[in-house]
Amino acid sequence: MAASAAATGLRALPAQGVGPTLHVSRTTHKADLPTSTTCRMCPAACGISAYTRNERLITLMGNPQSALGQGRICAVGLAAINLHYLPDRITSPLKRVGPRGSGKFEPISWAEAVNTLGSALAQSKGTLVHSEAMDDRIPAPLAAFQRALPGSKLVSLGTSRRRALDFAAQQAFGLAPPVADLVRARSILCVGANPFEGGRRYIQDAMQIAQARVERGAKLIVIDPRLSNTAGRADIWLPVRPGGDRLLLAALARELVGLGRIDASLVSLCDVDPARHAQWPTAEQAEQDLGLSAGSVAATARSIADNLPLSVLVADSVAARPDGDQAAAAAWALAALVGAIDAEGGLTFPETFGQGETAQPSDPLQAYSELLDGGGALLLHCANPVYDLPQGAQLGRALADQQRVGMIAAVTPFLNESSMLADIVLPEALPLECNDMLSVACGSTPLMALQRRAVEPMGVALPLRDALNMLCEQSDLGPLLRGLQIEPEAQWFEATLE
Numbered sequence: 233m234a235a236s237a238a239a240t241g242l243r244a245l246p247a248q249g250v251g252p253t254l255h256v257s258r259t260t261h262k263a264d265l266p267t268s269t270t271c272r273m274c275p276a277a278c279g280i281s282a283y284t285r286n287e288r289l290i291t292l293m294g295n296p297q298s299a300l301g302q303g304r305i306c307a308v309g310l311a312a313i314n315l316h317y318l319p320d321r322i323t324s325p326l327k328r329v330g331p332r333g334s335g336k337f338e339p340i341s342w343a344e345a346v347n348t349l350g351s352a353l354a355q356s357k358g359t360l361v362h363s364e365a366m367d368d369r370i371p372a373p374l375a376a377f378q379r380a381l382p383g384s385k386l387v388s389l390g391t392s393r394r395r396a397l398d399f400a401a402q403q404a405f406g407l408a409p410p411v412a413d414l415v416r417a418r419s420i421l422c423v424g425a426n427p428f429e430g431g432r433r434y435i436q437d438a439m440q441i442a443q444a445r446v447e448r449g450a451k452l453i454v455i456d457p458r459l460s461n462t463a464g465r466a467d468i469w470l471p472v473r474p475g476g477d478r479l480l481l482a483a484l485a486r487e488l489v490g491l492g493r494i495d496a497s498l499v500s501l502c503d504v505d506p507a508r509h510a511q512w513p514t515a516e517q518a519e520q521d522l523g524l525s526a527g528s529v530a531a532t533a534r535s536i537a538d539n540l541p542l543s544v545l546v547a548d549s550v551a552a553r554p555d556g557d558q559a560a561a562a563a564w565a566l567a568a569l570v571g572a573i574d575a576e577g578g579l580t581f582p583e584t585f586g587q588g589e590t591a592q593p594s595d596p597l598q599a600y601s602e603l604l605d606g607g608g609a610l611l612l613h614c615a616n617p618v619y620d621l622p623q624g625a626q627l628g629r630a631l632a633d634q635q636r637v638g639m640i641a642a643v644t645p646f647l648n649e650s651s652m653l654a655d656i657v658l659p660e661a662l663p664l665e666c667n668d669m670l671s672v673a674c675g676s677t678p679l680m681a682l683q684r685r686a687v688e689p690m691g692v693a694l695p696l697r698d699a700l701n702m703l704c705e706q707s708d709l710g711p712l713l714r715g716l717q718i719e720p721e722a723q724w725f726e727a728t729l730e
Contacts, residue, residue, distance in 0.1 A: 264284060264291070269682070270300075272683065279298020279681070289317075300681065322646060325340050326339060348655075349656045351707065352641075356639060359608055360608060362617060364388060373718050374613055377718065380716035387596045389596055400560035404564055414545075416577035417448070419453065420545070421542060425547040429460065451468065451536075452467050455472055471523070477563070479522060481563055482518075483514065483517070484532060485569060487529060491537045540570055540577075541578045542570050544563050544567045546563050567579050603637065618650040619649045641656040642654040642656075644658075659692065661694055665690070667684055667695075
């Protein structure tokens with residue numbers, strides 16, 4: 233791994249033992265043992281150090297040697313330690329013993345759970361696999377399992393929320409969404425984005441914005457109908473009416489043309505007809521239509537013109553609107569017109585270290601409708617469709633009907649409204665109890681985030697990879713999986729590191 237990383241220019245996150253090596257308790261005066269790993273509480277994948285004492289998690293800290301996070305850790309990341317010791321954690325497989333939805337379960341062995349679930353899936357007319365990991369990533373072994381399982385479909389609301397922006401970027405560039413080079417920007421335009429509260433790169437974006445403002449005097453401009461945490465800290469806040477960002481971006485482009493900051497060559501490269509400049513809304517029209525204060529559009533355009541390069545953040549929620557792909561494209565076009573595409577301080581296109589085929593989830597509402605009509609099986613991974621989907625109460629009543637859904641199984645550390653309907657519950661180990669490796673997009677440099685086990689799983693909980701390995705090898709399902717082999721986590725992780 234080290235040789236291939238050097239050959240491809242990859243930078244890996246620090247392995248165990250790198251970073252803070254000593255943490256002494258102020259009460260016991262004993263040293264705690266650190267494990268450098270990766271936070272999986274959100275998609276940012278910040279590097280952290282997990283400290284243990286007597287094989288128990290004591291505290292989490294940001295790892296200053298990590299390329300992601302650089303020693304920072306947010307409140308959500310710190311709260312990961314609380315999940316491990318909640319009294320409601322599932323630590324052994326469970327089997328329903330009352331009517332479906334009664335919430336009555338009894339502990340069973342892994343062998344019985346795997347045999348029961350494997351037989352049910354093998355006999356099912358079809359299986360819907362629904363995954364909602366905390367960091368919005370569909371685990372690679374689960375995606376491989378679903379692809380090999382005949383008649384199955386995959387859904388993920390977290391992934392679906394991001395698909396709109398991914399689609400917009402494919403339409404605009406034929407590539408994945410660009411990554412903002414915030415730390416070297418002098419103007420940062422947030423279109424619906426709220427990086428001080430959340431986002432795809434949450435901590436990294438907030439940290440880089442703060443660094444750019446301190447070191448380069450960067451101007452933060454926010455287009456958002458509401459006064460978010462980011463808008464409240466902006467140099468310029470443009471509270472447009474909902475859906476008005478496209479009109480505002482066109483007016484900004486027209487103002488920049490008038491200021492001479494957009495030349496004809498850039499206009500032609502962006503496939504924009506120069507003759508149509510006159511048709512773009514004026515600043516006054518945009519202000520009147522969008523309820524903005526007089527002079528705000530022109531002042532924003534002057535600020536951008538005086539503080540190039542421009543970097544742009546577009547929220548997933550903006551792209552998810554009916555016209556969202558056009559709104560996102562308008563924001564990226566504005567960056568292109570000022571020469572900020574694939575440029576320092578502008579937008580770059582992320583590279584990732586390939587980790588197999590990318591999962592392509594189905595439409596959630598259609599998939600559940602087909603499940604209820606077809607009487608198949610449902611496999612939930614940390615998902616709660618009864619809570620998350622529209623008309624969830626109605627869906628819950630339908631899932632409770634065993635004539636409509638033959639088997640419901642849940643792989644999860646905790647029970648929720650949906651897993652309470654399950655016939656079989658498999659206890660999944662939490663991230664700090666697992667080993668993993670994930671590719672993280674960070675500008676043009678691909679990073680491999682290394683997740684190392686800090687403590688042993690509680691009870692007989694298992695990593696997802698181990699649970700799927702047992703389903704493949706120790707149940708009736710194995711012969712139907714078209715030769716699928718999912719290695720146990722320890723074996724896979726050791727081989728991957730080599």
